[in-house]
Amino acid sequence: MALDPTAAREQILEFCKSKTKTKFYFNDFTKLFPDAGQREVKKVLTTLVNEQVMEFWSSGSTTMYGLKGAGKQHSEE
Amino acid sequence: MAKHQTPLLDQLESGPWPSFVSDIKQHAEFRHANEGKVEYQIPVDVCDDLLGALELSYVDGETHWKHGGIVGVFGYGGGVIGRYSDSPEKFPGVAHFHTIRINQPAGKYYTTKYLRQLADLWDFRGSGLMNLHGATGDLVCLGTTTPQLEEIFYTLTHDFNTDLGGSGGNLRTPADCLGQSRCEFACYDTQDLCHTLTNDYQDELHRPAFPYKFKFKFDGCPNGCVASIARSDFSVIGTWKDEIKVDQDAVKGYVKGDFKPNAGAHDNPKWGKFDIVKEVIDLCPTKCMSYDGALKINNKECTRCMHCINTMPRALHIGDERGASLFVGAKAPILDGAQMGSLLVPFVPVESPYDEIKEVIEKLWDWWMEEGKNRERIGELIKRQGFPKMLEVTGIKADARHVLEPRSNPYIFWKEEDVPGGWQRDINVYRKKHAL
Numbered sequence A: 001m002a003l004d005p006t007a008a009r010e011q012i013l014e015f016c017k018s019k020t021k022t023k024f025y026f027n028d029f030t031k032l033f034p035d036a037g038q039r040e041v042k043k044v045l046t047t048l049v050n051e052q053v054m055e056f057w058s059s060g061s062t063t064m065y066g067l068k069g070a071g072k073q074h075s076e077e
Numbered sequence B: 001m002a003k004h005q006t007p008l009l010d011q012l013e014s015g016p017w018p019s020f021v022s023d024i025k026q027h028a029e030f031r032h033a034n035e036g037k038v039e040y041q042i043p044v045d046v047c048d049d050l051l052g053a054l055e056l057s058y059v060d061g062e063t064h065w066k067h068g069g070i071v072g073v074f075g076y077g078g079g080v081i082g083r084y085s086d087s088p089e090k091f092p093g094v095a096h097f098h099t100i101r102i103n104q105p106a107g108k109y110y111t112t113k114y115l116r117q118l119a120d121l122w123d124f125r126g127s128g129l130m131n132l133h134g135a136t137g138d139l140v141c142l143g144t145t146t147p148q149l150e151e152i153f154y155t156l157t158h159d160f161n162t163d164l165g166g167s168g169g170n171l172r173t174p175a176d177c178l179g180q181s182r183c184e185f186a187c188y189d190t191q192d193l194c195h196t197l198t199n200d201y202q203d204e205l206h207r208p209a210f211p212y213k214f215k216f217k218f219d220g221c222p223n224g225c226v227a228s229i230a231r232s233d234f235s236v237i238g239t240w241k242d243e244i245k246v247d248q249d250a251v252k253g254y255v256k257g258d259f260k261p262n263a264g265a266h267d268n269p270k271w272g273k274f275d276i277v278k279e280v281i282d283l284c285p286t287k288c289m290s291y292d293g294a295l296k297i298n299n300k301e302c303t304r305c306m307h308c309i310n311t312m313p314r315a316l317h318i319g320d321e322r323g324a325s326l327f328v329g330a331k332a333p334i335l336d337g338a339q340m341g342s343l344l345v346p347f348v349p350v351e352s353p354y355d356e357i358k359e360v361i362e363k364l365w366d367w368w369m370e371e372g373k374n375r376e377r378i379g380e381l382i383k384r385q386g387f388p389k390m391l392e393v394t395g396i397k398a399d400a401r402h403v404l405e406p407r408s409n410p411y412i413f414w415k416e417e418d419v420p421g422g423w424q425r426d427i428n429v430y431r432k433k434h435a436l
Ligand code: SF4
Pocket: B177, B178, B179, B180, B183, B184, B185, B186, B187, B219, B220, B221, B222, B223, B224, B225, B226
């Protein structure tokens, strides 16, 4: 099933806002869209990063996604 | 005089080896002298404070770095590793000390001009300290501040025609041996494959969507100069299908002492004259060689260990039908101990555009992205779900070469589609043979 990018985007943002944690693994998002391919979900996330709505958080060994400006900005594993 | 007293670090300089402590001290002086009149963009005493912070870690027996963060360059999920001091008042020069990974060229061939430019950039916008190269293969620049990151990235990509490497849960910077550019043992063009896959998988390198890290490494032959079988999730090792080529006259030359074995690399007069039986025939791991004035090899039993070829490179040469073996799942010992790669594809031709190899890679990724737990390497997934599962997802048929040891599990789990007639049977047909 093809993913509707606009709806998926809203769903992702709502999901992030509904949680108390602020950083998410990639597969937290793929779980939201069990019928969609990983690459489709990735495309939506990449767009959100490029639009500076979301941002990457990295420990060096793993990477997570979060809403821009949410939570601690650094040095928190 | 040094900014911080560092008696514990000073001791490290007393050994017989070159010391990173001496290197950092030397660079601290170089920065203060500033003969090139560089307008430093980060504190001039970054190296002094680095030594101070390290000394404190030695005194306390624990690190004073905090790592991780939002730092990175726009749109990239990797390539920059954020690092901060937990004692910035004591060591303001290293309050931020981020690392930048730069994608090294295939085969690590640089021009001196490039390296000079890079060193100048790093003196200007960073600490000047570099590590050539990190374990993954990147050229690593150690220590800069957050505001410098985008500036450095701009210069690297626009003026130096260079990209950042990988970090985090993505494809890490692929690395290769120098292959056919200098080495007659290379069974395929490692540099072309490494460079091509680096370009083809840019999205995987810079936009993380994997459960954890994933490394490619390319060795041109089983000598394994980049140790791909031990250090990469997906390892490509050159091999050949036909026979080792033998020049019997050159073999005799080695026996007579006309040529130095190992090209003189392990020369020691105490070892006496070259003894082909002791030094080659008896050391062949599969005992598939013999010598009776002429060298004979039972190529069917040869495992391509390279020993005989390394010892007598003038006489022996890799075969002509060349390609590579693919191994999956090596990793370092964080969970469950260290693991070597498992053989998945015994032989694959290595020809541009490398579709056969890419097909295997992409099937593995689909499986791992679907089934892998967060922070689970593909090698751990293979252990958790079993090697046969990997064969299933890649569509590769089981082969005797996949077998490591006799089975210890007596059960066979059949799938319905593997059993003729499935789970249904005609009871009347059965009863004809088996009375009640
Ligand atoms: S791995 Fe083999 S081909 Fe590559 S440089 Fe080493 S010896 Fe040569």
